[in-house]
Amino acid sequence: AQRVTQPEKLLSVFKGAPVELKCNYSYSGSPELFWYVQYSRQRLQLLLRHISRESIKGFTADLNKGETSFHLKKPFAQEEDSAMYYCALKRPSGSRLTFGEGTQLTVNP
Amino acid sequence: GAGVSQSPRYKVAKRGQDVALRCDPISGHVSLFWYQQALGQGPEFLTYFQNEAQLDKSGLPSDRFFAERPEGSVSTLKIQRTQQEDSAVYLCASSFLAGGTQETQYFGPGTRLLVL
Numbered sequence: 001a002q003r004v005t006q007p008e009k010l011l012s013v014f015k016g017a018p019v020e021l022k023c024n025y026s027y028s029g030s031p032e033l034f035w036y037v038q039y040s041r042q043r044l045q046l047l048l049r050h051i052s053r054e055s056i057k058g059f060t061a062d063l064n065k066g067e068t069s070f071h072l073k074k075p076f077a078q079e080e081d082s083a084m085y086y087c088a089l090k091r092p093s094g095s096r097l098t099f100g101e102g103t104q105l106t107v108n109p
Numbered sequence: 110g111a112g113v114s115q116s117p118r119y120k121v122a123k124r125g126q127d128v129a130l131r132c133d134p135i136s137g138h139v140s141l142f143w144y145q146q147a148l149g150q151g152p153e154f155l156t157y158f159q160n161e162a163q164l165d166k167s168g169l170p171s172d173r174f175f176a177e178r179p180e181g182s183v184s185t186l187k188i189q190r191t192q193q194e195d196s197a198v199y200l201c202a203s204s205f206l207a208g209g210t211q212e213t214q215y216f217g218p219g220t221r222l223l224v225l
Binding site for chain 2: 006009043044045
């Protein structure tokens, strides 16, 4: 069975500082990894997926199969980045998402 | 265009009561998912439909939970004889594709269920 772990429930940084949200997964195959974000009073939405290798709102995430990690990074955090972030995994043959418990990021002025 | 909508947004039920939660997916979306999100936790998968076919219901926690999508559009999640542990936010998501690497799930605002 697959599992996603986000070790930090809360993360607080100052504006302009680098930020890294950790995500580790367990799955025997080659999964698809995603980061979803939920801003205050908004619905859950896709931020980025590993297969696209894209940068969204300055965030990037690299899939490290050796360490089974998919950490989310941004070099200079902004106040508007404050939100709940969820890492999620999908099996190649499936559709359902397995989510981590989430990390609440607060960017202080 | 309109996103995924869910109703009611909030529901308070007495223990033992039956409830029905509705999801209106984005028009034309083939796939529909239900997730349960307990307080302080990430969403957990309940069930998945492709059009009107329920292809995966392995996440339903008990036989008190039942979901349907009879015409391949609107879906209803029904919980019979609600228990306090059913208190959670119930999220619905839909996607245009049925799997694949380009599939994106679009989430609704959720229904917050409180069982007293």
